[in-house]
Amino acid sequence: MAEWLSEHEIVLWGLFGLSAATIVLTILLLPLLVARMPRDHFLRKRPPRDSWRGRHPVIRWSLRILRNALGAALVLVGIPLVPAPGPGIVTILAGLALVEFPGKRRLELRVVRIPGVLDSINWLRRRAGEPPLMVDGVGPGEGTRDPAQPPP
Helix, strand or coil: CHHHHHHCHHHHHHHHHHHHHHHHHHHHHHHHHHHHCCCCCCCCCCCCCCCHHHCCHHHHHHHHHHHHHHHHHHHHHHHHHCCCCCCHHHHHHHHHHHCCCCCHHHHHHHHHCCHHHHHHHHHHHHHCCCCCCCCCCCCCCCCCCCCCCCCC
16 A cells, blocks of 8 residues: 555645645634524524525526535545545535435434534634524523533
């Protein structure tokens, strides 16, 4: 393996470039996306009427295909980044967030109900001047601790 990598140095530089790009995009986009998420996102059973899903079928299906293709590409790019230094797991999770699959909503709710995850999301939202997320199964005041502060 080491011999193959030494002969194909471009692969290492490519992985390094993907890793660096993913880190930068994560740092720039994650706070923006978390802040723009509607406060009741995890309480809704259906998307709001003004979402892209209510548009013309050609536009809706085109966006759906593009979104799933981008998600699949992120998952595929993230897999080789897992052992390399960089956010391989974050890239895979971002890809899974874009791809549609059965049970996705249940998985999202399980992850966001983890206190550390919800704490981090709400911390980003507070920094952006947004109220904390409302999550079914998480009482008021739970999941709102500042992650920079030690637990009580």
